[in-house]
Amino acid sequence: MPQLIFINLPVTDLPRSIAFYEAVGATKNPMFSDDTAACMVVSDVIHVMLLTHDKWRTFTDRQIPDAHVSAQVMLCLSQASREAVDAVVDQAGGAGGRIDPNATQDYGFMYGRSYADPDGHIWEVMWMDPAAVSAGPEAVAADATAA
Known part of the structure; x- marks a missing residue:
C-alpha cells in the first residue's frame, strides 16, 4: 500500500468548505465523514480532512490560528x-x-x-x-x- 497523506484543516463552516473543495476537484468520502468532519479525496494518496473547530479541539489544545x-x-x-x-x-x-x-x-x-x-x-x-x-x-x- 502506498503511503498516504491526510491534511487536517480546521474550518468554520463545514458545508461551505465541502462545497469549495468539491468545486476545485476533490470528492467527499462518506465513509470518513460526518457532521463534524469531511474526508475530501484529492488523489489516491492525498486526502484533506476538514474538521469543525470543536472536532479539531479533540486532537489538540493548541489555539486555532x-x-x-x-x-x-x-x-x-x-x-x-x-x-x-x-x-x-x-x-x-x-x-x-x-x-x-x-x-x-x-x-x-x-x-x-x-x-x-x-x-x-x-x-x-x-x-x-x-x-x-x-x-x-x-x-x-x-x-x-x-x-
Whole structure:
C-alpha cells in the first residue's frame, strides 16, 4: 500500500468548505465523514480532512490560528500544465476562494499560482517542465537565474 497523506484543516463552516473543495476537484468520502468532519479525496494518496473547530479541539489544545491573518503552512499541489494551474486557481476563485494571495511565480521552467480557501488556508498550485526536471538541478538552477 502506498503511503498516504491526510491534511487536517480546521474550518468554520463545514458545508461551505465541502462545497469549495468539491468545486476545485476533490470528492467527499462518506465513509470518513460526518457532521463534524469531511474526508475530501484529492488523489489516491492525498486526502484533506476538514474538521469543525470543536472536532479539531479533540486532537489538540493548541489555539486555532486565523488563517486569514496568519500562516502556519502552505500546501502545494502539482498540475500537468500551466493551463491546468490557471484552471484550478480560476475554479477556486469561482467557488469563493481568494485567488493569488501570494505572487504568481513564473520562472519559465516552473509556473505557480495560489488560492486561499474560505477559511484562509493557502494552496499553491504549480507546474514544472518535465524536461527541466529530467535535466537535473544544475539545469534548473541555470534556468532560474536566467529568468
